[in-house]
Amino acid sequence: MNSLPEDIMKKLQEDYLVSFVQKIETMREAHARGDTLSVRQVFHKLAGTGATYLMPEITTLGRAAEDYIEKTKSVDSGLLLKAIDLMGEIYKKRSLGSELKIENHPLITELTARK
Numbered sequence: 001m002n003s004l005p006e007d008i009m010k011k012l013q014e015d016y017l018v019s020f021v022q023k024i025e026t027m028r029e030a031h032a033r034g035d036t037l038s039v040r041q042v043f044h045k046l047a048g049t050g051a052t053y054l055m056p057e058i059t060t061l062g063r064a065a066e067d068y069i070e071k072t073k074s075v076d077s078g079l080l081l082k083a084i085d086l087m088g089e090i091y092k093k094r095s096l097g098s099e100l101k102i103e104n105h106p107l108i109t110e111l112t113a114r115k
Contacts, residue, residue, distance in 0.1 A: 023087075026042055031075050036075045043066040046058050047063045068112075083111065086107055
């Protein structure tokens with residue numbers, strides 16, 4: 001549970017989102033190079049920071065994508081490109097002040113089914 005006042009958390013979330021576009025671009029570039037480690041690291045960081053900034057959809061997608069990479073040992077997957085695209089959709093929604101509910105999103109199901 002977060003003990004920060006709502007207005008302070010909102011400001012922290014806004015500041016966090018400023019760097020979000022660069023993180024997505026970094027993942028796209030690493031994916032294009034086949035750089036598994038870099039893509040996994042960014043998804044890992046997003047999973048953690050999503051929790052810190054009370055953005056559960058970022059954590060959910062970050063964990064699912066990171067686990068998928070750990071299991072497949074590859075970024076050579078259309079699923080990961082879709083995950084990066086979905087992270088972009090999350091960014092757009094959050095930038096508008098709302099949340100994208102992804103708990104039951106088909107992509108999360110696909111990523112986590114590859115166990």
